[in-house]
Amino acid sequence: MRYRPLLSEASASFTHDVEVVDERGRRSTIAIPAERPLTVYVDKRELVTLMTLGGSPEALTLGYLRNQRLVGTIEDIASVQVDWAVDAVAVTTHNGIADVEQRTSKKVVTTGCGQGSVFGGLMDEVDQISLPPDARLCQSTVYKIVETIRTQQSIYKQAGSVHGCALFSGDGELLYFIEDVGRHNAVDAIAGKMWLDDMRGADKVFYTTGRLTSEMVIKGAQMGIPFLLSRSGTTQMGHMVAERVGMSLLARCTGKHFLLLTAHHRLEFEPHLLDAALKQV
Amino acid sequence: MRYRPLLSEASASFTHDVEVVDERGRRSTIAIPAERPLTVYVDKRELVTLMTLGGSPEALTLGYLRNQRLVGTIEDIASVQVDWAVDAVAVTTHNGIADVEQRTSKKVVTTGCGQGSVFGGLMDEVDQISLPPDARLCQSTVYKIVETIRTQQSIYKQAGSVHGCALFSGDGELLYFIEDVGRHNAVDAIAGKMWLDDMRGADKVFYTTGRLTSEMVIKGAQMGIPFLLSRSGTTQMGHMVAERVGMSLLARCTGKHFLLLTAHHRLEFEPHLLDAALKQV
Numbered sequence: 001m002r003y004r005p006l007l008s009e010a011s012a013s014f015t016h017d018v019e020v021v022d023e024r025g026r027r028s029t030i031a032i033p034a035e036r037p038l039t040v041y042v043d044k045r046e047l048v049t050l051m052t053l054g055g056s057p058e059a060l061t062l063g064y065l066r067n068q069r070l071v072g073t074i075e076d077i078a079s080v081q082v083d084w085a086v087d088a089v090a091v092t093t094h095n096g097i098a099d100v101e102q103r104t105s106k107k108v109v110t111t112g113c114g115q116g117s118v119f120g121g122l123m124d125e126v127d128q129i130s131l132p133p134d135a136r137l138c139q140s141t142v143y144k145i146v147e148t149i150r151t152q153q154s155i156y157k158q159a160g161s162v163h164g165c166a167l168f169s170g171d172g173e174l175l176y177f178i179e180d181v182g183r184h185n186a187v188d189a190i191a192g193k194m195w196l197d198d199m200r201g202a203d204k205v206f207y208t209t210g211r212l213t214s215e216m217v218i219k220g221a222q223m224g225i226p227f228l229l230s231r232s233g234t235t236q237m238g239h240m241v242a243e244r245v246g247m248s249l250l251a252r253c254t255g256k257h258f259l260l261l262t263a264h265h266r267l268e269f270e271p272h273l274l275d276a277a278l279k280q281v
Numbered sequence: 282m283r284y285r286p287l288l289s290e291a292s293a294s295f296t297h298d299v300e301v302v303d304e305r306g307r308r309s310t311i312a313i314p315a316e317r318p319l320t321v322y323v324d325k326r327e328l329v330t331l332m333t334l335g336g337s338p339e340a341l342t343l344g345y346l347r348n349q350r351l352v353g354t355i356e357d358i359a360s361v362q363v364d365w366a367v368d369a370v371a372v373t374t375h376n377g378i379a380d381v382e383q384r385t386s387k388k389v390v391t392t393g394c395g396q397g398s399v400f401g402g403l404m405d406e407v408d409q410i411s412l413p414p415d416a417r418l419c420q421s422t423v424y425k426i427v428e429t430i431r432t433q434q435s436i437y438k439q440a441g442s443v444h445g446c447a448l449f450s451g452d453g454e455l456l457y458f459i460e461d462v463g464r465h466n467a468v469d470a471i472a473g474k475m476w477l478d479d480m481r482g483a484d485k486v487f488y489t490t491g492r493l494t495s496e497m498v499i500k501g502a503q504m505g506i507p508f509l510l511s512r513s514g515t516t517q518m519g520h521m522v523a524e525r526v527g528m529s530l531l532a533r534c535t536g537k538h539f540l541l542l543t544a545h546h547r548l549e550f551e552p553h554l555l556d557a558a559l560k561q562v
Contacts, residue, residue, distance in 0.1 A: 016517040020532075021541040023420070025550050030540070035495055035516035051495060051518070139304070161492045161514035181494060181516050211442045213462060214316055214332060233442035235316035235462050236297040237332070251301075259311070260302040269306050 002198055003075050005062075010082035012036065012054030015159045031159040035181045038082070040064065042091045045100065053155070053162060053180045056189045057082040060180070061089045063192030067219050069125075070097050074195045126218060129245050132202045135226040137170070137248065139270045144172035145207055145229060146253050155179045156209070165190050167225075168205040175204070183210035187219050194223060201225035212238040212249055212261075221245045226266060229253050234261055283479055284356050286343075291363035293317065293335030296440045312440040316462045319363070321345065323372045326381065334436070334443060334461045337470045338363040341461070342370045344473030348500050350406070351378050355476045407499060410526050413483045416507040418451070418529065420551045425453035426488055426510060427534050436460045437490070446471050448506075449486040456485070464491035468500050475504060482506035493519040493530055493542075502526045507547060510534050515542055 015031040022028065038057055039049045042065070052060060058080045065071040071093065078092040145168050155162050156179060163183030167176045167190050176193050180186040187208065194201065201224035208216060212230050214237035220228045221241065228242070229250045239261055242249045248263040260267050296312040303309065319338055320330045323346070333341060339361045346352040352374065359373040426449050436443050437460060444464030448457045448471050457474050461467040468489065475482065482505035489497060493511050495518035501509045502522065509523070510531045520542055523530045529544040541548050 016520075018520055018542060021545055021548075023537055023539050023554075032514065032520060033516050035518040159514075161494075161516055181492075211462075213442075233313065233440075235314050235442055237316040239297075239299055239313060256304055258304050261299060264302055267302075273304075 004196060005074065005077040006079035006081070007058045008080065008082045010057055010084055012057070012084050014053060014055060014155050033155060033159045033162045033181055036084070037087045039088045040091065041088060042070070042100070043093055043096055044090070047100075050185060051182060052185050054084070055155075055180065056178055056192075057089055059178075059189040059192035059196065060185050061091060061192065062195055063188035063190065065091065066191050066195050067188050067222060070100070074198075126221060126241055126244060129221045129224070131221065131224065131226040131246050133246070135170075135202065136266055136268050137205060137227050138268045139273050141168075141170070141172040141205070142229065142250060142253065142258060142267075143256060143273070145205060146231075146255070146258075148172070148174050149207060149209075149231075152177055164209045166207040167194065167199075168207060170203045170205065172205070175199070183208055184215065184219075187216065191219065191223055205229060207253075208232075211235065212242070212251060214238050214241055217241040217245075217247065217249070221247055226263075229258075285477060286355065286358040287360035287362070288339045289361065289363045291338055291365055293338070293365050295334060295336060295436050314436060314440045314443045314462055317365070318368045320369045321372065322369060323351070323381070324374055324377055325371075328381075331466060332463060333466050335365070336436075336461065337459055337473070338370055340459075340473035340477065341466050341470040342372060342473065343476055344469030344471065346372065347472050347476050348469050348503060351381070355479075407502060407522055407525060410502045410505070412502065412505065412507040412527050414527070416451075416483065417547055417549050418486060418508050419549045420554050422449075422451070422453040422486070423510065423531060423534065423539060423548075424537060424554070426486060427512075427536070427539075429453070429455050430488060430490075430512075433458055445488075445490045447488040448475065448480075449488060451484045451486065453486070456480070464489060465496065465500070468497065472500070472504055486510060488534075489513075492516065493523070493532060495519050495522055498522045498526075498528065498530070502528055507544075510539075 016034055017029050017031055020030050034053050036054050037049050038052050040047045061080050076093050078094050080091050082089045162179045162181055163186055164179045165186035176190050178186045178189040204225050205227040206220050206225045207229045209231055211232045212234035217238045227248050231253050233251050242262040246263050248266040249261040250258045251261055252259045297315055298310050298312055301311050315334050317335050318330050319333050321328045342361050357374050359375050361372050363370045443460045443462055444467050445460045446467035457471050459467045459470040485506050486508040487501050487506045488510045490512055492513045493515035498519045508529050512534050514532050523543040527544050529547040530542040531539045533540045
């Protein structure tokens with residue numbers, strides 16, 4: 001039976017109603033996304049405070065520890081207990097984090113929306129990452145994923161101002177969908193869920209509503225995922241890292257349109273779809 | 282004569298061309314925004330690495346030190362020298378930073394796009410901030426600002442994937458416009474320019490293309506600016522902080538539309554403009 005740490009289930013309320021006045025002086029009430037601090041304690045030691053929507057705090061905490069390379073395997077974690085009464089999560093490990101002082105001392109303030117602090121050394125790891133050379137993605141699967149996201153129930157549609165991330169199987173089945181005020185929280189929460197479910201990335205496709213910046217691409221590569229899709233664009237370092245690890249970046253994914261940026265050989269164009277795409281122009 | 286530290290002028294290239302393939306297999310070249318690390322050394326001590334577009338690295342460095350409350354006055358800074366050959370900026374202070382270890386030890390990973398790490402204690406300061414109670418903004422000035430941003434030459438229009446921030450005078454004259462891959466870099470660079478020009482915030486209006494999250498609102502309040510406009514939305518903590526300090530948040534500013542979220546009394550509605558707004562519906 002798969003190992004699972006002891007987890008709380010402390011999902012918090014997603015939205016908050018506020019009164020607004022529009023340009024004509026008309027009052028109304030709108031929903032805005034929650035944003036709350038979550039201070040992470042590991043073995044009673046304060047590590048970091050994450051600003052989060054609060055929808056998946058246990059997975060977020062696990063994914064943060066995983067993506068920061070502070071904990072090596074899920075088996076090292078005994079429990080993750082969130083208590084919104086004090087905006088804190090208590091993580092208990094079996095053996096502690098080695099050299100936690102030294103490993104959390106180096107700060108990189110990144111471009112990412114949301115979880116902007118990556119403790120140093122991530123770029124050093126990039127060259128050790130190898131993505132499956134034979135992984136391919138069909139054009140029809142890209143369209144299936146974009147359509148699934150378009151029709152997905154979301155906090156974004158209710159309240160705006162959140163980023164969404166999703167993990168899909170290689171044939172376009174939605175596995176996880178996470179929204180957060182910070183898109184790096186969303187990607188970390190997905191990394192946490194993959195950890196809990198012992199799910200590999202090699203045959204998966206990652207989708208984000210946010211930009212494909214260096215940190216997003218590095219995190220995707222750390223999860224071993226060869227395909228990273230976004231409705232948004234990329235940056236020079238995001239592009240460079242993807243080329244280095246051989247990850248296929250698809251930007252500006254909307255309707256039938258996309259821009260394939262890197263690892264062009266991984267995408268299998270399907271001529272019969274091109275007519276459909278042409279009709280859209 | 283106003284004090285100015287010795288500054289390099291090391292603006293870097295803003296965009297980078299990459300080859301892409303679209304959904305019809307057609308190759309073309311597009312521009313994407315630069316994203317590069319800038320490691321900040323203060324008196325030869327490594328402080329942080331910022332991921333930045335690189336357009337205003339000296340102002341960014343100054344604003345970062347100011348907004349993180351690491352340096353109290355511009356007079357404490359002797360020089361800011363950026364060297365892109367090593368992706369580093371060397372800051373020399375006259376008297377050093379007191380307790381820098383202790384003051385940079387607490388991490389808050391925020392919701393902001395870009396500069397996501399705020400060293401602790403910012404919220405503690407919020408209650409000490411007082412914005413001018415009598416500051417008012419005319420509806421016509423809101424429209425002038427939105428139109429100025431709409432017609433502004435920008436990297437966003439060339440390459441997308443950047444955030445813009447701007448500082449306006451109380452009657453809507455553009456004073457500074459900064460873009461960066463991270464919007465918190467953009468706001469920090471504006472804080473740096475205000476510091477260099479000894480410019481107060483009390484009679485100014487701040488505009489951002491990004492969301493009005495807690496960190497953006499806190500930084501606006503730290504700069505003493507009573508008005509914060511965005512084409513985007515807000516979050517619960519951004520709204521809460523703005524209410525606490527009496528800052529007027531205007532979200533969803535596009536064309537003649539906006540949503541006034543907080544400090545409603547600060548906005549002066551102009552009936553003759555309402556007709557224009559109505560015509561747009």
